[in-house]
Amino acid sequence: MNAPGQIPRARRIFEDALARDESERDAFLHGACGNDAELLGVVESLLKIDRDAEDSKSGFLTPPRPFFELELPPGTRIGKYQLERRIGSGGMGAVYEATQDHPRRKVAVKLLRSGIVSEETSRRFLYESEFLARLDHPSVAHVYEAGVQDAISYFAMEYIDNGRPVTNYAVDEKLDISAKVKIMAVVCDAVHHGHQKGIVHRDLKPANILVDRAGRVKIIDFGIAHATAAGAASDELQTKAGELLGTLQYMSPEQLSGGAGDVDTRVDVYALGVVLFELLTGRRPFSIEGRTLPDAIRYLSEATAPDARSVEPRVSAELNWILQKALERDRERRYDSASELAAELRRWLAGERVAAGPPGTAYRVRVFVRKNRAALAAAAIIFISLLAGVAGLWRGLVEAKNATNLALEKAKQQEAMFHFVRDMFTPDNPGEDEEGQTLEQRLDAAIAALDSAFPKQPEIVATMRATIGSVYSAIGLQNRAEPQLRIAYDQLRAARGDGDAETVRAASQLAGILRSKGRFGEAADLYRIAWENAVKTTTPDSERSRGLLAILTAMLEGGGRWSDAEICQNQFIEAQVKSSGAISYVAVRARTSRASFLTYLGRWREAAADMRELLDLLIANNLGEDRRALDCRRQLGRAMLSGDDAAAADDVLEKLFADQKQFQQKNINLRLSHFEVTHGEWLVARGKSKEALPMLKRAFEQLQKPRGGQQAVVAALVYARCLRIEGFREEAETTLLKAADKAHTLTGDSHPTTLQALLELAQLRAELGKTAEAIELLTTVEARARQAGGGACPLALAARESLAKLPK
Amino acid sequence: MQQSDEITKALANAVSGDPAATSALVNLLYTELRNVAGGILAEGHAAPTLQPTVLVHEAYLRLVEHSKLKIEDRDHFLRIAARAMRFVVLDHVRARKRDKRGGTRERVPFDSVIDSYNSSEVDLVALDEAINKLQESDEQLARIVELRFFAGFTIEETARILRVSTPTVERGWRFARAYLYKQLSGG
Secondary structure, eight states: OOSTTHHHHHHHHHHHHHTSOHHHHHHHHHHHHTTOHHHHHHHHHHHHHHHHHHTTSOOTTOOSSOSSOOOOOTTOEETTEEEEEEEEEETTEEEEEEEETTTTEEEEEEEEOOOOOSHHHHHHHHHHHHHHTTOOOTTBOOEEEEEEETTEEEEEEEOOTTOEEHHHHHHHTTOOHHHHHHHHHHHHHHHHHHHHTTOOOOOOSGGGEEEOTTSOEEEOOTTHHHHHHHHSSSSOOOOOHHHHHHHHTTOOHHHHHSOGGGOOTHHHHHHHHHHHHHHHHSSOSSOOTTOOHHHHHHHHHHOOOOOHHHHOTTSOHHHHHHHHHHTOSSGGGSOSSHHHHHHHHHHHHTTOOOSSOSOOHHHHHHHHHHHHHHHHHHHHHHHHHHHHHHHHHHHHHHHHSOHHHHHHHHHHHHHHHHHHHHHHHSOSSTTSOGGGSOHHHHHHHHHHHHHHHSTTOHHHHHHHHHHHHHHHHHTTOHHHHHHHHHHHHHHHHHHHOTTOHHHHHHHHHHHHHHHHTTOHHHHHHHHHHHHHHHHHHSOTTSHHHHHHHHHHHHHHHHTTOHHHHHHHHHHHHHHHHHHHOTTSHHHHHHHHHHHHHHHHTTOHHHHHHHHHHHHHHHHHTTOTTSHHHHHHHHHHHHHHHTSSOHHHHHHHHHHHHHHHHHHHHTTOOOOHHHHHHHHHHHHHHTTOHHHHHHHHHHHHHHTTSTTOHHHHHHHHHHHHHHHHHTTOHHHHHHHHHHHHHHHHHHHOTTSHHHHHHHHHHHHHHHHTTOHHHHHHHHHHHHHHHHHHHOTTSHHHHHHHHHHHHSOO | OHHHHHHHHHHHHHHTTOHHHHHHHHHHHHHHHHHHHHHHHSTTSOGGGOOHHHHHHHHHHHHTTTSOOOHHHHHHHHHHHHHHHHHHHHHHHHHHHHHHHTSOOOOOTTHHHHHTTOTTOOOHHHHHHHHHHHHHHOHHHHHHHIIIIISOOOHHHHHHHHTSOHHHHHHHHHHHHHHHHHHHTTO
8 A cells, every 4th residue: 555645545445434434335335436446355355354343353552541430421331230320530530420230229330441452361350359348347439340341341339328538528528636536446447357368448538438328438449559550451550640639648658668478457547647637627637739740759758758747736645656556657567457557546435545556655756767868868968969069160160261171170170079978978987887977977078078078179169069958957957057158149149149059949949948937038039039039030920929029028027127028929920910910809808918918007098099999890790799898898897996986997897797607608608717717806995895805715726827928816816805904814914925926937027017016015014014024015016016017106105105104 | 940941941942943952952851751760660659650751740849840841831831741751761771672682781761761662572773763763764754753652642632732633643653553553563
């Protein structure tokens, strides 16, 4: 078939023939090919090949499985089931609600994407699936049948009425900690049943642990991952990247790194630990957001589970031990079986001693070694990135020297660097105890050796120093990291300028450390460098630029540079509006927080005007009944409340809280405590503090959770004000002290909220007769407020006014 | 970020019909696909879960999802990614053949990707030559084969990406498959 034009002709006739009935084909072909016997022969043979291929007699050009999951229209029959509607997409393919003829019942049919090609793989799939039918436990969804039809493999399973993932169920039903633990004990029993029948689930995650309408646990997809792998054309498991990422977080390290042969029942114990962690804290132990697939796998294989109590303090220490034991990287250290984990959870429920304990001495030593090894690994990774930085140095040298010298220089430098790094990470004497020298000591020694190792090469020294600083920071030695990064940053900046990637990297590192130490003002300057660089290398509205701008704004607010902060805030709003639209949640939030800031600065008129404008915009977009409009009106109310027109403020707030009640009845998701705080603030301002007290107490307690943020400070402030008026002065003082402390670390020592908290604390102390303390505090507040917002800003004025009332 | 920008730019040029830009893009993707494969398959990392289709998807996620691509450009990208995938696979197969003649050779991670194309023992090099020949007289058929076989897209997806009807792809695919089979079996 090589004559020119033959292929298109053959294609046309071939395709036309396909459209005809078998009985007409012969006549058609003869007519179409006319006298061209060769063409006729070619098309005939092609049609025969096609028939064989369609009958799956050859696997020729079988695509390596489709990209997206298989979907069939409702009404399609597969096996003895009629598909009714698609109910989800779990595990490896779409799931349908379906009807079975005999016995007539509702079932769930799961289609698998893997294209089973040969008889052999099909047999393997059916064989593996037979095991699944042996599972018989009230908490395991029954697998009725597995089948293959038209190269689609499927499972028919028990239909679970209104099955919700266990995590959703816990949230919907507002389960408390013991109720969650109780459910997980039942889940563990069910998983153990599977293990006894020789089946490992391999894919336990909330989406596979359902709770039905009656509150019964039903585990689905037991062993399906394995059966499917058995049926796949090769022993690779069909997965698409996005789905894989969703499942990865529940995979044990050995699943992530090992082959299929290295999986035993303890992978399920690990996954149960992840689910329990998520159930108790609302978060998964490891976040892989924003990571690429290879990066996520690497991270998950190496990370150690965080302390659950740092995420959710209400988790008891014993429960945390249990979690840590279930989530051990090394499976030998995990619970041996799901039933052991179940027993442990029941011991905890009964208030008995749990078998998992606080880390003992021997354990601590191991952890130290492990941590140290992890740090070494981290250090090694950072050093790889360092090489890229040095490559940049060489580029600079090209301009200065001729090629021969450069090559020599380069080789020498490279050698020196490798020696340096090698010496740093290998013990001096191979025979010496590995733990003899800590990473910290090695880094100290490296710092001391830098200058002599790289004589007259200040840029390399600076880059190296910055890297070592980053390693210090990564292992938690911020006090060591800071001076090294500071020196490195100054040197890099002098040698290579602000725009250089290495300079920016050092600046960001240093900024992070300063921020964690509460030195917001200093951090701001460095974040500005990073932000300016992001604007240059990406765009002003890129996610990175916006993120850095938000941090920069917060640093300037908290660091007492309010006019700069305002400029940045405006830029930030502009960027948010540009990237996601003026009525997007992020843009609205940015604008309401600017209004809050302006209100603190006494510029309530501007704040109110802006909120009115925003409200009009939201209404014009049919969002008058949206959460955003209510948040906007709340901020408007707060601005008015600090203004001089009491009647107008009352009008705004009265309507707001009436609408808010209606919203709540409609179950629209509002941050109720935020509204309670504003409501309380209003009542207190109108002399109804008695009425406000219970409301404020509730909101205050609600917001004391770790993620309460700045709202928690505001809640504490208003609550304390109310307590003070109601005569509970000591309680008010403790509350204010805590609020001031929290405001300090969270928002910075010169943030308006912090100063407001300190001001009210001083006023309270003056009332309590602690005059000296009050004067000291007021002087501080006055000085900081004047520095940040000028002598005429309301906080400075209020502080001076209070000072004037006190005896000298 | 920078590489993604480069790709977006190359893609814009390729969409506007610049053949040099298309081949530049194929080159970029070629590198990227190898990197992604290398990264995922680096020893000890979840090798059993890797699929060619995942590779293409992952490359897509890494390179273009964050840039502001229009839907048409996305399809264009997938079309080109399929071709890049074909080149990656073929180069690897050729290298493997060369090495086998030279003696023993260790299995490298990328082999497991290649295996999934080889389930029916097709000579991929001969297949590649046959596709080239097919392309000379019918460009569309070659694209269909690339998308279906090398990138693993379904008939429907292929139709969407090529902006033609599903029956067109279905019939064209059946013709191309029969034709290639005939070429490879010496007919």
